[in-house]
Amino acid sequence: MRLPTAIALACSLLCATAAQAATELVVATVNNGHMIEMQKLSKHFEAANPDIKLKWVTLEEGVLRQRVTTDIATKGGQFDVMTIGMYETPIWGKKGWLAELKPDAAYDIDDLLPAMRQGLSANGKLYAAPFYGESSMLMYRKDLADKAGFTMPERPTWTQVKELAAKIHNPSAGLYGICLRGKPGWGDNMAFITTMVNSFGGQWFDMQWKPQLETKPWKEAVTFYVDLLKNYGPPGSSSNSFNEILALYNEGKCGMWVDATIAASFITDAKQSKVADKVAFAQAPTMVTPKGANWLWAWALAIPAGSQKTDAAQKFISWATSKDYVQLVAKTNGWAAVPTGTRKTTYLSREFRQAAKFAEAEQRAIFSANPTDSTLPKSPYVGVQFAAIPEFQAIGIAVGQQMSAALAGKATVDEALKASQSAAEREMKKAGYFN
Structure with missing residues (x-):
């Protein structure tokens, strides 16, 4: 009887070892x-x-x-x-x-x-x-800015960014003035657009949790965004996300890019970027206010x-x-x-x-982002490029689709914002924020 017992014991040990592995x-x-x-x-x-x-x-x-x-x-x-x-x-x-x-x-x-x-x-x-x-910041081709006689401020305005985009845009040479996210998603095009809206003085919700998508700051910011990419962006911007733009930038096709600070480590890497030695950095652009201009x-x-x-x-x-x-x-x-x-x-x-020549600019951006005070008017939510409430995901996806449609020319900015406001109101009412 001892032999089978020993075999059984060995088997149990082996099985236990296998299970552990x-x-x-x-x-x-x-x-x-x-x-x-x-x-x-x-x-x-x-x-x-x-x-x-x-x-x-x-x-x-x-x-x-x-x-x-x-x-x-x-x-x-x-x-x-x-x-x-x-x-x-x-x-x-x-x-x-x-x-x-x-x-x-x-x-x-x-x-x-x-x-x-x-x-x-x-x-x-x-x-x-x-x-x-990460935060977000402006990454730009210093060689092109120098050639255009443009000195980039540490924290430029959107007007200044548009001015440089116009000067360096050269589509016949495969160079676009600026590349920005357009692919729909609450954490995709809406992450960028929200920071832009913040800088134009807007917010997602007022203190009564009423959506604010048809207010003046939203209309001005989204109109500026659509016009900027239509005039100085690459074709097909409405389907571009981080990875698509990274590939364009590394090929030398983007003059400027406002996006995640983490991109800096890739576009300055000579193994993957053709313009690694020509890149410089500035803080995310502002318009009416620096509040919420760069995400966290x-x-x-x-x-x-x-x-x-x-x-x-x-x-x-x-x-x-x-x-x-x-x-x-x-x-x-x-x-x-x-x-x-x-x-x-x-x-x-x-x-x-x-x-890392981007270290200082990245650190400054991260340290300046404040999720508890990211909008010019007082807001009831925490978050820079999102509102930290469960309902935001559905709202952000719906609005992101409308913004992408406006960028692709399938809807006007006013139509896209009206549809977005309706979608946001529906979600917030359903969740009981207001009647």
């Missing part, structure tokens, strides 16, 4: 450059943690948001780690949809930039760890509540958002390629500041 983490993430690099470097994590295997689901930004929102709201359990942002994290954290993150002392949570840590917390608890953080965002990693793999997920998130990970990227790809906007120590690094 089979801890698979399904990580949902966005198809941005830094996330693609994280996937490549994750072999280091798996080597150090042989009991954890990573399975990646990499999606375009709009699809990712839809998939993770559906999964977490329905408790689908498809993902063990989700890439989410500053909009979802506090809302989902308050709803109890996310597991609280409790990194160990070595993680040095106090090294996280305060704006990022606060934006990813609810009721004093951290619910997502920032993988990279973090792509962050979170764990759905009720996950059966919380310990392994926490271990992976701690690795991917750590100081050591920043050092690993620096060692592998150089300091200019590290994910930025998350840790104080990154900006204190002499090597980083020497390698």
Whole structure:
């Protein structure tokens, strides 16, 4: 009887080992450059943690948001780690949809930039760890500005941006004065358009939660945006998002671009950008006010509540958002390629500041964004390029489609704003904000 018992015991040990080795983490993430690099470097994590295997689901930004929102709201359990942002994290954290993150002392949570840590917390608890953080800023071709005899101010107005766009626009040579997001989405074209509206003195909702989409600032901002891209933008702007414009910029086809500060590390990389040595930076343009002119965002990693793999997920998130990970990227790809906007120590690094000529402009933009005071008239919501309420996602998607239609010439600005106002009012009434 002893032999079968020994065999059974050996088998149970082997089975237990196999089960332990089979801890698979399904990580949902966005198809941005830094996330693609994280996937490549994750072999280091798996080597150090042989009991954890990573399975990646990499999606375009709009699809990712839809998939993770559906999964977490329905408790689908498809993902063990989700890439989410500053909009979802506090809302989902308050709803109890996310597991609280409790990194160990070595993680040095106090090294996280305060704006990022606060934006990813609810009721004093951290619910997502920032993988990279960003604001928005103006990236421009200094060689073209110099040739046109134009000196870019540190914080230009939209009028000045239009003036330079007109001077450098040369479509016959494949060069467009300015490239801006046009692809519909609450976090896509509406992230940019909202900051523009803010700078024109507008807001999403007044203090009674009434949508403000047909007010003068919205009409002026959206009209300016549509005219700017129709006159000085590339063809097909209504379908351009971050990655499409990044490709255009790196090919030398965009004279200016207002978008995420994170783009700076790609357009200054000579391995992927033909204009790496010709790029300069300024703060996001203003018009009536600098309030809310540049956004604040973090792509962050979170764990759905009720996950059966919380310990392994926490271990992976701690690795991917750590100081050591920043050092690993620096060692592998150089300091200019590290994910930025998350840790104080990154900006204190002499090597980083020497390698990244965008560091100062990026840091200034991030530090100047204020989610609690981002509009000229007083607003009831928190958020710069979004309103941090559950209803905003549906409203932002609907309005984004209308703005894209106006840009494509399928609707007038007035028609698009009227339809947007109706959609926003319908959602807010349905949610009980007003009758």
